[in-house]
Amino acid sequence: MDVLTLPLFLVLLVRYVLYNFTIHVYLCLILNTVCKSMTV
Numbered sequence: 001m002d003v004l005t006l007p008l009f010l011v012l013l014v015r016y017v018l019y020n021f022t023i024h025v026y027l028c029l030i031l032n033t034v035c036k037s038m039t040v
Helices: 005-039
Strands: none
Touching: none
């Protein structure tokens, strides 16, 4: 890897992980609220 492509790769990797993490959290929150509303 070049010295220039390495930081770019790291930035993309971090953004990818954060993106997936936020989607996962949102899905968990939505599912939790749906499950709570269904049980009540």
